[in-house]
Amino acid sequence: MERLLPKYFPFFTLLALTGLIFLLWNITSLESWTCQTVSTFYQLQNSIQSVLKTSEMLLPVEFNYSYCIHLGQEPSAEEAKEESYLLRSITWPEPLVLGLPLRQSSDPAQSYYMIQNSGDLLVGGQLVVKVQMQNFIGQPKKHGGDFIVARLHTPELGAGVTGQVHDHRDGKYTVFFPLLWAGVVHVELTMVHSSEAVMVLRRLREEQADRVFFKSLFRSRYLSETTVCNLCLPVKQQPLCNYTDPQTGEPWYCYKPKMLDCDTRINHAKGGYKKHLLTMYESQFFQSGINIKMPIHAAGMDNVIVLPASKEQTKENNLENTPSGYYYQGLWKPLGGVTMRQFNDSSAVTQCLRGKMVYMYGDSTVRQWYEYLVAHVPEFKELNFHSLKNVGPHMAVDSNHNILLRYRCHGPPIRFTTVYAAELHYISNELDALRGGSDTVVLISIWSHFSTFPVHVYIRRLRHIRRAVIRLLNREPATLVLIRTANLQKLDPESSLYNSDWFSQQLDTVLRAMFKGLNVQLVDAWEMTLAHHHPHQLHPPPDIISNMIHFILSHICPVRRKKRQS
Template identity: 35%
Template sequence: MGNERKKHPSPSFLSQHCAGLQNSANSGSPAGINSEVSEKSQSLINSFYSEFGISLDGYSRLQQAVYWADPDRSITNVSMSTSPAHTTFIIENLKESYQTGEELFVTVHANDFDNKSKSYGGDFFQAKLFWSKTKASVFGEVVDLLNGSYSVRFLLPWVGEAQVAVRLIHSSEAVQVLKRHRDTDSDRVYFHGYYEGPGPNKTRLSEAVMCNVKWDKNGLEHMGTGDCCCEYKDPRTEETWRCQRPKSMPCSALVYHSMGGYRNRLTNKEKNIIKIVHSHGNETIDVAEKCHPGLHTPVPAGFYLNDVWTSFVCSTQHFTTQTTTECLKDKHIYMMGDSTIRQWFEFFVKAVPSKINRSALKQMNLHVQYQAGPLLAVDVKNNIDLHWRAHGVPLRSQKSAVANLHYISNEIDGLAGGPHMVIMFNMGPHFTTYPLDFYTHRVLRIRKAILALLQRAPDTTVIIKTVNTVGTKLCRKLDLEDIFGSDWYSLQLDRILRWAFQDVGVYILDVWQMTACHYSEENIHPGPVIIKNEIDILLSFICPVYI
């Protein structure tokens, strides 16, 4: 592997992440969904079983999926938290060279700012093996040993040199801050509802008020009680959207929705920034299995080489403009979710251009707010119609018609399915500020809708896009702390999504690893290279036999 570093390298720092430190561990930190089976947990279990058929064992697997270790001491000073400057790692049993397919193990030792070894886990590390010259990278699996040390496993899938990067995203103390704000401070992101109606002398009345999800004990109760608000309960999902009652109009006059703003309630200590660690290390596996629903996603799920992703999940293909059109021919494609799956819609519109004697995907102007949709593109000659729409509230968007904001489960209930229909969805960044049980209920309702769809039309193709890593670019752009969109939040949502659909018989397209390990700076909206590789996998799911 030609490693040029010593076995005990001194860490250097790649970048900074927006993160907070807690002034005292566990003070006010909620048990949330990770708690022992309390009265609230038992109520959740009963609800999951009666509504969604989730057993006690299934609920236990969910708890295991989102479990995260807590500090075992009170944190009275910032210096007691994990220090990237004093945290080191070593490459175990370092050799001069390796064979492709071998594994490389790295051990990380976390120390605090006083350079004292930490005795408990809970730090959030991300790791990758990469080499920029060949545009190669692969995701590393981090295992918390719960004693202040962490084991990282890398598969060595390409021939050549490689570099190890281990990044401290959040200390275990910062994770406690994220937990507390997620479960008790959900209105740190708020929304506006716009009421409109006829006024005197043919005038038009308009009033904007604050709105948010109604969910028990999620930090929204100070909006008021009693007759404070207008509540909009969806009869099928049974979720409730709540807005402050307008002064001059009835609740039925709600017409538009938009993002409101951000409230940052972090203390000064919580706003301390944590840095990341980096060091150097170094060196394919053929996958013959045809793509089919229900496949397990390994770690790593694949690797980049020359900016092309090779999947370890199943035998994927690389599609040209022509084969993309042929794959999508006679397909009715429904995409639902956020702007990261909208990138797929945009890719197809651009990737299937008009050519002589061929039609093209042409986007229709439906005169809607672009961030909410619905969006539609059609190719009449090849009988392709491509749809995208947002996943419904909560949605951080510009002013959009409320009537266009549909819940994903309701949309799926309204589709007949069949061999010519492809349904894909995702849910992630817009849910990071809410408690896990709220997100879990939303996901389970979609699961219920998917199961019903596959029962009536088992030959429907269903694809779930996992959650992207966010990185730091978005929080820097908005001048925000990670308290609004940390990768740790996204990881928890990603685990719930995988748990809910692991036994349903659908395709799961893992973009978490693809966005986390690429050599480029992480971005909530990945660049064209990553999107093209995601599309190749997507098309391999839709057309598993090469055209």
């Protein structure tokens, strides 16, 4: 018997480990195990995986286009062609050699920029800035792909505008700024991420689509269970409940409870964030104060004097990609389309919105508009639906001026604390339920909660919303639709892995392309946050929200042009 023990020891060890893993896997479905337990389980999985990874990733990464890519309705040939075009349009330059050591990656502290045309600058022209990225040993970078954002500003005038960054893919960049006001203007350049960090973010987006996970509570009388949910789940691990939306085909799944049916689902909530996503090598590229959102300094002057334009000159700039607007004296000035008006008291707002129904759909950044209006216009009275503050649905009315405000969050994935399953409505379905018309205003914001998923997931969601917008405008062309773009936010090593500005920029580019040419207006939150002096925040401060509200109201109540006298 003693001789047989060594022979079968590996078999018994394997059997014991299998039983332990099976036990851990099954306890995640019990409500008595909290979200922290689920998070711990995911961390255990990731710890095991990270041991199997090498600490120095010197070989090119093979992306694992996850098991969720084929979920949802199959796109038509035309839609597949559009998707291919959109994915190509956001292709990011990558290093010639992957796996470079930290010392050869981009160091914003040693990188620099130089103003090229500092003499005789006039309003209506442009400022050109050359950037040279260097590594940590002071050598010029030989490849592009760094994520750089740019701003030109005059603090004394409350003025600011974004710059257009052109990547030459050799470590050099050119930034173009429109000159829109006279005075001393200062250049501000920021490296959000190095090119090496962007490659890590790209890997996470494709390989770790479930790095934010969700959960749902199931209940029937006195029995309740909680299971993990997501847009896609490995089907081989346990049976799934399929909550695919019948109208849009948008997929959503939860692991089936052990003792309850799928139709006993009560709510939806954020479960947590998977940890230990990076190797030790990768984590070097995400260090606060070193290579996340760090300034690039000037080699020489960081400011120039801009002179007023002469009467013979126009104030139009010749940039290929003209900014949507700029700040002057703290107020947003659009560079095309609507004439900006100021609605500085509540009576002006109520007069503009008289007889209007304003529907707001999406994430918490559109809920900010609802909250701003309710807080600044005493005439609005909120109706109590016993809804959670950050979830809604919310409604406010001004019966004297016949105004209705409504807010509803978008369907999953959404990282709110708890949403009743019955309140999970997709934006496209909500739009299809609207009558529309000249008394209807639709405000949409949907971007932040998609940052952890492959881009094709966002394209699919926007495609459904776009179809619904087109149907709405076809039946009632006078309906006003405004769509909010993404905005920059505060980043640290952890938040960069889930909510990086690079993810937001990629989604923002897709959104602009997909709604281009339609009769919808964009609220350019990206430029309105980048051009402002306030630090970047996921939820922009009141100064910026106020400018957004004035922009929206300027579309609802445009300046009437005087008729020419014959």
